[in-house]
Amino acid sequence: MLEFRDKTTTKALIKEIRKISPQNNIKVMHVCGTHEMTIARWGLRELLPKNIELISGPGCPVCVTSASEIDFAIKLAREKDVILTTFGDMLSVPGTDSSLSEAKSQGADARIVYGIDEATKIAAETERQVVHFSVGFETTAPSIASEILESKMLKNFSIICSHRLIPPAMDYLLSSEDIEIDGFICPGHVSTIIGYEPYGVLAEKFAKPMVVGGFEPNDILLSILMILKQIKAESPRAQNEYTRAAKKEGNVLAKKMMNDVFEICDKGWRGIGIIPNSGLRLKDEFTEHDGEKKFKVEIGKSRDLRPGCKCGEIMKGKAIPQDCPYFRKACTPENPIGACIVSSEGPCYIAYSYS
Amino acid sequence: MCLAIPAEVKKIKGEYALVDFGGLKRDVKIVLTPEVKVGDYVLVHAGFSIQEMDIEEAKESLELWEQILSAT
Numbered sequence: 001m002l003e004f005r006d007k008t009t010t011k012a013l014i015k016e017i018r019k020i021s022p023q024n025n026i027k028v029m030h031v032c033g034t035h036e037m038t039i040a041r042w043g044l045r046e047l048l049p050k051n052i053e054l055i056s057g058p059g060c061p062v063c064v065t066s067a068s069e070i071d072f073a074i075k076l077a078r079e080k081d082v083i084l085t086t087f088g089d090m091l092s093v094p095g096t097d098s099s100l101s102e103a104k105s106q107g108a109d110a111r112i113v114y115g116i117d118e119a120t121k122i123a124a125e126t127e128r129q130v131v132h133f134s135v136g137f138e139t140t141a142p143s144i145a146s147e148i149l150e151s152k153m154l155k156n157f158s159i160i161c162s163h164r165l166i167p168p169a170m171d172y173l174l175s176s177e178d179i180e181i182d183g184f185i186c187p188g189h190v191s192t193i194i195g196y197e198p199y200g201v202l203a204e205k206f207a208k209p210m211v212v213g214g215f216e217p218n219d220i221l222l223s224i225l226m227i228l229k230q231i232k233a234e235s236p237r238a239q240n241e242y243t244r245a246a247k248k249e250g251n252v253l254a255k256k257m258m259n260d261v262f263e264i265c266d267k268g269w270r271g272i273g274i275i276p277n278s279g280l281r282l283k284d285e286f287t288e289h290d291g292e293k294k295f296k297v298e299i300g301k302s303r304d305l306r307p308g309c310k311c312g313e314i315m316k317g318k319a320i321p322q323d324c325p326y327f328r329k330a331c332t333p334e335n336p337i338g339a340c341i342v343s344s345e346g347p348c349y350i351a352y353s354y355s
Numbered sequence: 356m357c358l359a360i361p362a363e364v365k366k367i368k369g370e371y372a373l374v375d376f377g378g379l380k381r382d383v384k385i386v387l388t389p390e391v392k393v394g395d396y397v398l399v400h401a402g403f404s405i406q407e408m409d410i411e412e413a414k415e416s417l418e419l420w421e422q423i424l425s426a427t
Contacts, residue, residue, distance in 0.1 A: 003417050004416075004417075006420075009420045009423075012420075012423055013423065016423060033358075034358050087401065114401065114402050115383075115401040115402020115403060116402070117402055117403075118402065136401070139359065139405065140400065140401055142387050142403075142405065143384070143387065143401055143403040143405070146384075146386045146387060146403075150386075189358070189359045189398070189400065189405070192398060192406035193406070218420065222420070222423075225423075241416075243409070243412040243413075243415070243416055244410070244412040244416060245398055245406055245408055246406075247406075251387060251388070251405060253387060253388075253389070254387045254405065257387070345358065
């Protein structure tokens with residue numbers, strides 16, 4: 001992968017970008033925490049012409065999981081005799097009043113797993129109920145689907161289904177009158193699953209360039225160059241820069257498993273609001289694996305954002321972490337007030353680490 | 356969360372494969388990419404191989420960049 005970081009190529013790409021760059025301001029949004037990590041780590045914003053702005057969108061599943069879902073998981077882990085498993089970052093994300101790690105420190109059995117297969121292994125070896133708090137975009141959902149299909153016989157295994165879909169969120173942002181976006185770098189790893197045809201639909205609907213990008217610095221720069229070329233040629237469409245991993249049709253088997261297990265629903269995104277058709281829920285035939293239906297847990301009124309917290313605006317690409325009054329002061333990765341500073345893919349965490 | 360890391364398949368063990376992340380080795384589930392063979396490169400996310408990497412395509416990308424380079 002080192003070739004994809006080759007400095008000579010970087011310089012040539014920057015030169016090409018400068019050559020083709022129009023006079024007016026261009027806003028390019030990405031919707032992937034790993035893209036933001038590459039951009040920040042390699043200082044790509046500073047290399048671009050001043051009128052090319054790279055905006056970070058809602059590309060961090062941990063950041064957009066609603067406080068109500070976290071509140072449910074916390075109360076479930078506190079009140080019922082369950083083993084609650086989840087991916088690492090979810091433990092520290094603040095819900096309305098506390099986090100799963102606080103519940104864990106007070107005795108709740110909350111455990112971090114690397115993949116859902118570790119959760120089903122725990123379930124296979126215990127009589128206790130195991131509930132996996134399952135978050136993630138299309139990159140993650142197929143592994144969950146395959147494990148649900150395999151675990152039909154595991155009566156003590158269920159999930160809190162908090163999966164979200166990226167193209168409906170892009171559609172929502174492009175439809176918002178107060179958010180300006182001239183083109184998207186589409187998320188490479190989501191695209192290894194869904195392919196890049198869904199972006200063709202968006203490119204046509206909104207007449208905006210959509211380029212699937214890889215995760216090395218030269219991938220990002222080439223994606224920007226491809227977007228600028230589309231703008232110049234007035235020919236917005238879906239293109240693929242990440243050809244070594246993302247295929248036009250994506251991963252057909254993975255998509256089938258997702259379709260077999262999940263159905264699409266409206267979903268609330270933390271700090272943004274409800275986005276139509278942007279969530280996944282288990283189909284009726286898998287109800288016994290639906291943790292929210294299996295366990296009756298009443299939660300109070302939840303709150304996604306503390307007053308003054310800019311996470312919602314940051315997720316929509318309307319603010320940057322430095323605009324938030326809490327950033328680096330009251331809100332740090334060790335003591336998070338908002339969700340965006342918890343995950344290594346959260347924009348505030350990345351800004352905290354690299355600026 | 357959407358981080359996926361390339362790894363080389365070293366050994367197939369039913370639903371799992373032993374993969375090598377450039378030194379670090381671990382078992383990952385290959386049910387989403389059942390056709391992978393020893394020597395293939397896969398993208399691994401949350402303990403699952405989610406897609407095969409296309410080495411030929413990677414080489415072609417580099418050649419494409421060479422062209423950009425030589426044109427400037």
